[in-house]
Amino acid sequence: MAHTKTTDADELTARRPRDGLFIRVYFGDGRHIGPGMIELLETIRSERSILSAARALGMSYRRAWLLVDEIGRSFRQPVVETHPGRRGHGTDLTPFGERLIALYREIEQASAAASRTAVDELRAALAPLEAGVEIL
Amino acid sequence: MAHTKTTDADELTARRPRDGLFIRVYFGDGRHIGPGMIELLETIRSERSILSAARALGMSYRRAWLLVDEIGRSFRQPVVETHPGRRGHGTDLTPFGERLIALYREIEQASAAASRTAVDELRAALAPLEAGVEIL
Structure with a gap:
């Protein structure tokens, strides 16, 4: 289930029609x-x-937390660190979290x-958009 | 709807856990x-x-037909040609259909x-799999 959730997360981030490559890295x-x-x-x-x-991002705290937890369990090093004492800005990325984004x-x-x-070449081969073609 | 269907099609083709890049090209x-x-x-x-x-591929004829129709409507040239007279092997790819695959x-x-x-580098950073980690 956890992995299905993150697949959904990929879809949810598409607020406007995507352009170019959409890439997931599978292990x-x-x-x-x-x-x-x-x-x-x-x-x-x-x-x-x-x-x-x-x-x-318009997602529930629980969902965000589960995603962060899943990423954290996938790798040897944590991706975030929390500072319970702080009000508000209680979470920072770890250096590994930064590296994950960069990679x-x-x-x-x-x-x-x-x-x-x-x-x-693919773009050049596209048909002109007609009224009948549905757009996401 | 048509585009949602093809997104589902991408997921359905994953019969064993994917390895490496999963790529969609958005226009x-x-x-x-x-x-x-x-x-x-x-x-x-x-x-x-x-x-x-x-x-x-374990999909309905209707679904396969709709996918082929969608691809065909997206591009200026057809991707398949049908030969109604033939029994059985009634459909071939067009040269453009071949080019689409190659690209x-x-x-x-x-x-x-x-x-x-x-x-x-990402693979090297993965945690060892534990019993508690769910696998798709």
Whole structure:
């Protein structure tokens, strides 16, 4: 179930129609990281709070917490650290949390650069949009 | 709805846990291509029949037909051609259908090659699997 939730998270982050590559990295045993998890970590970094990040992304605190917990259990090192004494900004990313974001964004950028010619050929082959074509 | 269906198709093709990059190419207007559509086209190529391809992939004929129709409407050129007179092997890919497969597989391979170092670093950071970790 935990992994299904994060797959949903990837879909939920699509607020406007996506453009370009959508990438999840699978590890062969059901574990994976994708754009939903990474966006949550980036929002925790800026909000310094899981609760505020959840609100900013329109998800429940419980859901955000479960996602963070799942990411944390997938890797050897924690991705966030909490400071219970602080009011408000009680959560920061760990250096490994930062590294996870950097690696994922690097994978996206390197993949986009490497496949640009092929993607451009696909775009050039698209039909003009008609009224009958449904848009997400 | 049509695009939601193809997103589901991408999920359905995961019969064993995926390994490596999962890539969809989005065109900024809701249209996209992903592994589910491409696998369907490859199976139509080998089966030379939408019905046989649907059976081989465990989907209904209607669903396979709708997916093929959606791909066809997305691009300027058709991806399959049907030969109503023939018994059995009534459908072939068009040259453009072949090109679509080739371009998608090229995007997958180029992206995997370009992000290998980053993916390896992620794999090296994975926690050992415990009994408590759920696997898809």
